[in-house]
Amino acid sequence: MKLGLAIRELxxxxxxxxxxxxxxxxxxxxxxxxxxxxxxxxxxxxEHVHELTRHGRNYGLHLDERVPGSGPLAPLRTTLAxxxxxxxxxxxxxLADLRRLHRKAAGVSLDWExxxxxxxxxxxxxxxxxxxxxxxQTLRQMKWTNAMLKSMSPQIxxx
Amino acid sequence: MPQRxxxxxxxxxxxxxxxxxxxxxxxxxxxxxxxxPESVQRWVRSAAVLHSNGxxxxxxxxxxxxxxxxxxxxxxxxxxxLDPKDLFGWQANSASDRxxxxxxxxxxxxxxxxxxxxxxxxxxxxxxxxxxxxxxxxGFYTSGQLFAxxxxxLAAVARGGIGTNHLDGNTRxxxxxxxxxxxxxxxxxxQPASYTDVDHADVIALFGHNVAxxxxxxxxxxxxxxxxxxxxxxxxxxxxxxxxxxxATLHLxxxxxxxxxxxxxxxxxxxxxxxxxRGYVERCTVGYDDLAATVADYPPERVAEICGLEPAxxxxxxxxxxxxxxxxxxxxxxxxxxxQAAAAAxxxxxxxxxxxxxxxxxxxxxxxxxxPTAENTRECGADGxxxxxxxxxxxxxxxxxxxxxxxxxxRIPHYGPPTxxxxxxxxxENGSLRFLWVSATNPAVSLPDLHRIRSILAQDxxxxxxxxxxxxxxxxxxxxxxxxxxxxxxxxxxxxxxxxVHLSEKAVEPPGQARADLDIFLxxxxxxxxxxxxxAPFPAWTDAELAFEAWKRASRGRPCDYSGLSYRKLREVSGxxxxxxxxxxxxxxxxxTDGKFxxxxxxxxxxxxxxVTGAPTEPVEYQAMNPSGKAMLKAAGYLQPHExxxxxxxxxxxxGRTIHHFHTRTKTGRAxxxxxxxxxxxxxxxxxxxxxxxxxxGDLAEVSTPRGAVRAHVRLGGIxxxxxxxxxxxxxxxxxxxxxxxxxxxxxxxxFTDCDPVSKQPLFKVAAAALRKVGDEQPAPxxxxxxxxxxxELVTGATR
Ligand code: SF4
Numbered sequence: 002m003k004l005g006l007a008i009r010e011l012x013x014x015x016x017x018x019x020x021x022x023x024x025x026x027x028x029x030x031x032x033x034x035x036x037x038x039x040x041x042x043x044x045x046x047x048e049h050v051h052e053l054t055r056h057g058r059n060y061g062l063h064l065d066e067r068v069p070g071s072g073p074l075a076p077l078r079t080t081l082a083x084x085x086x087x088x089x090x091x092x093x094x095x096l097a098d099l100r101r102l103h104r105k106a107a108g109v110s111l112d113w114e115x116x117x118x119x120x121x122x123x124x125x126x127x128x129x130x131x132x133x134x135x136x137x138q139t140l141r142q143m144k145w146t147n148a149m150l151k152s153m154s155p156q157i158x159x160x
Numbered sequence: 161m162p163q164r165x166x167x168x169x170x171x172x173x174x175x176x177x178x179x180x181x182x183x184x185x186x187x188x189x190x191x192x193x194x195x196x197p198e199s200v201q202r203w204v205r206s207a208a209v210l211h212s213n214g215x216x217x218x219x220x221x222x223x224x225x226x227x228x229x230x231x232x233x234x235x236x237x238x239x240x241x242l243d244p245k246d247l248f249g250w251q252a253n254s255a256s257d258r259x260x261x262x263x264x265x266x267x268x269x270x271x272x273x274x275x276x277x278x279x280x281x282x283x284x285x286x287x288x289x290x291x292x293x294x295x296x297x298x299g300f301y302t303s304g305q306l307f308a309x310x311x312x313x314l315a316a317v318a319r320g321g322i323g324t325n326h327l328d329g330n331t332r333x334x335x336x337x338x339x340x341x342x343x344x345x346x347x348x349x350x351q352p353a354s355y356t357d358v359d360h361a362d363v364i365a366l367f368g369h370n371v372a373x374x375x376x377x378x379x380x381x382x383x384x385x386x387x388x389x390x391x392x393x394x395x396x397x398x399x400x401x402x403x404x405x406x407x408a409t410l411h412l413x414x415x416x417x418x419x420x421x422x423x424x425x426x427x428x429x430x431x432x433x434x435x436x437x438r439g440y441v442e443r444c445t446v447g448y449d450d451l452a453a454t455v456a457d458y459p460p461e462r463v464a465e466i467c468g469l470e471p472a473x474x475x476x477x478x479x480x481x482x483x484x485x486x487x488x489x490x491x492x493x494x495x496x497x498x499x500q501a502a503a504a505a506x507x508x509x510x511x512x513x514x515x516x517x518x519x520x521x522x523x524x525x526x527x528x529x530x531x532p533t534a535e536n537t538r539e540c541g542a543d544g545x546x547x548x549x550x551x552x553x554x555x556x557x558x559x560x561x562x563x564x565x566x567x568x569x570x571r572i573p574h575y576g577p578p579t580x581x582x583x584x585x586x587x588x589e590n591g592s593l594r595f596l597w598v599s600a601t602n603p604a605v606s607l608p609d610l611h612r613i614r615s616i617l618a619q620d621x622x623x624x625x626x627x628x629x630x631x632x633x634x635x636x637x638x639x640x641x642x643x644x645x646x647x648x649x650x651x652x653x654x655x656x657x658x659x660x661v662h663l664s665e666k667a668v669e670p671p672g673q674a675r676a677d678l679d680i681f682l683x684x685x686x687x688x689x690x691x692x693x694x695x696a697p698f699p700a701w702t703d704a705e706l707a708f709e710a711w712k713r714a715s716r717g718r719p720c721d722y723s724g725l726s727y728r729k730l731r732e733v734s735g736x737x738x739x740x741x742x743x744x745x746x747x748x749x750x751x752x753t754d755g756k757f758x759x760x761x762x763x764x765x766x767x768x769x770x771x772v773t774g775a776p777t778e779p780v781e782y783q784a785m786n787p788s789g790k791a792m793l794k795a796a797g798y799l800q801p802h803e804x805x806x807x808x809x810x811x812x813x814x815x816g817r818t819i820h821h822f823h824t825r826t827k828t829g830r831a832x833x834x835x836x837x838x839x840x841x842x843x844x845x846x847x848x849x850x851x852x853x854x855x856x857x858g859d860l861a862e863v864s865t866p867r868g869a870v871r872a873h874v875r876l877g878g879i880x881x882x883x884x885x886x887x888x889x890x891x892x893x894x895x896x897x898x899x900x901x902x903x904x905x906x907x908x909x910x911x912f913t914d915c916d917p918v919s920k921q922p923l924f925k926v927a928a929a930a931l932r933k934v935g936d937e938q939p940a941p942x943x944x945x946x947x948x949x950x951x952x953e954l955v956t957g958a959t960r
Binding site for chain 1: 592
């Protein structure tokens, strides 16, 4: 059965989503809206990682449920962000970061969909239930990145 | 005539009454020393402008000066009563340091200039920036204290004339969450209930609403009910043991930042015990299953742990709310300025919806306002919404507005939600917003993280215009300062938290060259040569009454319909609630009486936002979720606050308003009685925490956060352990006080930049802080208390 593979892949993707959300939060510490919400949303992905780790055991997987923080460079990133708060360049960087997050969330969303399909076929109701609980949060992460891009790009691109 | 001390007895004598009876009248008045009622030459109609209650009052005029005030006995809101700020605040009008001429910055100094010079300077810079960068370079930040006519004019100038998306009001930091919560649940802003519901309720629940201090006259009404037969039970949710808590049947003091958990716990109890009005929920709402599933995870034990309460308290509160027959809920800053603000406020709406407590006497929800004219910023579109509660994401609404203004649709920005204040400041910080016009507010004191705000406003590359009656801390940073007329010196209408519209008439001339805000905005429009599609000057109106007539047209057919009102009518009746139309000439006491809402997809003001991420809901999603325009039950899980206590900063700091001051004390600090009553910032500490820090009453303490430090005298109080309270809005214009020097007095030196993702309201009530003693008890400031005797006339046989 390849469901285990799908779980492993999603586990990896969610981990990376969590890390990227945290990185984005640090890099744009001066953008308070992005900064705080990105951290909250990273919490969702972390929660997904835990759930997948737990469920993976049913498939003989020993996944690591630790989600590394945003790395040893985090304070540096935050300081840099604060120091460059008065400069226009981070604006473009922000758009690039949000765009990357958006694509990543789209990928994670597809993975959840695949997993849910597999779970249905395998009659793993617990896994299906897990997917239907987590997937909507991924979709909300995606809507958020989309909304931030939409509302911030006009100012960034015309100034 | 009975007398009382207006400061020490702020709520005055009791006039008890029972459920369903009329609230008896009591006329309060205060006149300057030596002025008798007989010597007053004119009484001029107005209403209170120093809080959101909307008390109707008359201004006493003698020899072309304001000499006092008297409550209006025929007013539906206050029945003649006045609160301390009403009674004494008018004296600020004649303060000796009013701004009387325009000022322009030359060689770093603000120097006097003529109106022509000042306006030319502003116009020149506006044009330059429009040519260079376009309307996105210009932003406007207004108040919660101007009149509807003025907001409408500003909205027209900014959105229809200049075409910028950057327009907001300081209601953003005050009650943006009230608006957001109403839009989330009902698809539209506007208060469902009415103050008269106090007369009927059997349970009144106050969520983070310190009504005794923020709306003292409404508290008098509640006190009169409590003193009468069959008094209502009172539930108070607040970490401080203030007068409301002391009068409450049940007081819950949750940890700051845990409101969503608490509300979910209460809703859990309502559902678990079968206290849901099934029929109403099915007929009138969508979203029940989602909500039930979410709150199922919040049993009292879990909630008690998050909130620092006992499970039994949550059960008891649940029972009180669940078994009420006429339940009135109110909400204010304890929720709005705290973590997960909108999500928490929405849960209060959910509570009344689940219980079917809407649209009947004594039942309802009041998402309160802090400022007197906050409602007008919202409805006129001078904040994050389009004029007349129109939906920026609905192309037809934008087209309708464009037609009304006779401008091209493309002129009105609607590519995204209107820019909220904190985002505007962020744009100013990164240099993409280069012109900011601030009217009647004082961001250099009122916003979070003042160090950052000052550095943004002080930048050379930002052209800052400040329009105010005083030389505020913000004005000191301006490039141009415009002297504005105050309340009592100009005419206009304004609307309080329960939709009551009052007319406020000009009583006296403004000092020197000061001008009405409306005239200033219109003057700018003319000098900018703004025109409509036919080349006619835009906006077309020229005075307050014409602006009001134009606003009526803009509001017609929308929920906030003013079309049945006129200045003439407002001169006859003291206060009318919108919507007021030809069919409803006496106004509308309660909204949603028939279980019908303003939430239909093609009519609603907003499609709402995700309660956690704040992402706007797409039109199609809304259509699918709520095709027939019902009320919406929206769930939200609890999230940890973004700043939490740690070893270095073990306390949770909250701040807020008290009864003696209002918005950065610009006016109230200049009224001798109000200033004498509370001249100094102080710090409320629980007895246990004070003892641990070696502090006793009156000692000088320093409270600090990673942003800064404030020094204040300690007051031991019934605040919950681990929590500190600082009154905010003390600042630096009157700094000759013992405890203060530059940078260590304003509570907002300590707050951090974070806003609610849904309402974009900055959070003032969650910061991790440290506390230490810095000095022994100080002698009380030697200020001779000013004359505070006010008259109370108990009128019997009052009619409604
Ligand atoms: S004191 Fe501040 S928060 Fe309170 S009503 Fe005034 S502006 Fe709003």
